Amino acid sequence: MxxxxxxxxxxxxxxxxxxxxxxxxxxGVTTRALLLADDPKAGRLPDEGFEVFHGDLADPDSLLPALDGVESVLLMWPFFTLNVDTAPAVLERIARQARRVVFVSSIGVHIGYEHTDNNCHAYLEELIEKTGLEWTFLQTTGFAANARLSYAQQMKATGIVRSPYGAAARSSIHEGDVAAVAVRALRSSELAGRRLVITGPEVLTQIEQVKIIGEIIGTEPTWQDVPAEAALKAMVSAGWPPAYASGALEYFEMLTKEPELITTTVQDVLGRPPRTFREWAVEFADDFR
Ligand SMILES: NC(=O)c1ccc[n+]([C@@H]2O[C@H](COP(=O)([O-])OP(=O)(O)OC[C@H]3O[C@@H](n4cnc5c(N)ncnc54)[C@H](OP(=O)(O)O)[C@@H]3O)[C@@H](O)[C@H]2O)c1
Structure with a gap:
């Protein structure tokens, strides 16, 4: 331990x-980062101040050197690219060494809306609960960073965003706020045993999000709704697992009728409000220019 x-x-x-x-x-916390070998995205990390270990969630034993002597682990599961077959063995390795795990989960578990073929976050939560580790689950809404993936290229190329369910009303969270809550949970037992439902401070439709980005970069982007069937095809050919894509689309359709939840979790845990979508968009405006 x-x-x-x-x-x-x-x-x-x-x-x-x-x-x-x-x-x-x-x-000032002793920090280790797990990277897939020769990770091309390692440039996102600071230049120094932490230890690098290589490991692959698909190969549980490869995590052992990184886990040796750790107190806490931030865990996320890359559901898009890796099935959950090795998750029990990964958790067994974590439980052998660590005291505490903080898992980046999803609001889908909280509202019981994870697609049945796609209940990966709920499955991971169940596995973690059985390990005997102290755990905290971060059940978050969609990250504001999804806007970059969904809109940036189209805004730059044509100024027209073609996407499904523009009227879906989301309480997107600044990923930095998820990170700040995660750090609180990693550093002590204060948040152990808590399922923290983490949302942004406001509900905005996807069309409103795009409009805000346009205001910040000085353009007037337009939105064109893509029918769900066409969107599903595009998502699957872009690499989304089919069950995940259809579950996301069903959820978006639901959010056109019933806006996403807002909670006070970030305020309660951090003593400050979560950042707004506009604050996120100002910070990352260059990605849309
Ligand atoms: N995005 C959202 O809106 C959202 C909403 C709710 C919950 N979540 C949850 O939040 C989690 C984290 O989100 P994120 O956006 O930070 O994730 P992300 O950008 O998709 O990154 C996934 C991370 O896992 C690493 N990884 C991939 N395959 C791996 C493997 N086999 N072994 C070890 N590491 C591997 C990736 O490394 P590489 O960089 O090398 O690929 C990357 O560092 C997601 O997995 C999801 O469960 C996300």
Missing amino acids: GADNTVLVIGATGNVGPLVVRQLIDE
Whole structure:
């Protein structure tokens, strides 16, 4: 069992991981980042101040050196590219070494809306609960960073965003706020046993999000709704697992009728409100120009 509060960050090159690594370093925590060998996205991480370990969630034993002597682990599961077959063995390896795991889960578990073929986050939560580890689940809404994936290329190329369900009303979260809550949960037992439903401070339709980005970069983008069937085809050919894509589209359709939840979790945990979508868009405006 780790004694010096060493934290291992799995998913260190994703949207949340690099921000967790940065904050842990700033707070003086001994930090390890797990990278797939020769990870091309390692440039997202700071230049120094942490240890690099290589490992692959598909090969549970490859995590052992990184886990040796850690106290806490930030875990996420790359559901898009890796099935959950190795998840039990990964958790067994984590439980052998660590005291605590913080899992980046989804609001889908909270509202019971994970597609039945796609209940991966719920499955991981169940596995984690059985390990005997202290756990915290971060059940988050969609990251504001999804806007970059969904809109940036089209805004730059044509100024027309073609996407499904423009009227879907989302409480997107700044991924830095997810990271800040994660760091709190990683550093002590204060948030152990909590399912934290993490949302942004406001609900905006996707059309409103695009309009805000346009205001910031000085353009007037237009939105064209793509029918769900065409969107599904495009998502699957872009690499989405089919069940995941159809589940996401069903969820978006639901959000055209019933806006996404807003919670006070970020305020309660961090003592400050979550950042708005506009704040996120100002920070990353250059990605849309
Ligand atoms: N995005 C959202 O809106 C959203 C909403 C709710 C919940 N979530 C959850 O949040 C999690 C984290 O999101 P994110 O956006 O930070 O993730 P992400 O950008 O998709 O990054 C996934 C991370 O996992 C790493 N990875 C991929 N395959 C791996 C493997 N076999 N072994 C070890 N590491 C591997 C990736 O490394 P590479 O960089 O090398 O690929 C990357 O660092 C997601 O997995 C999802 O479950 C996301």
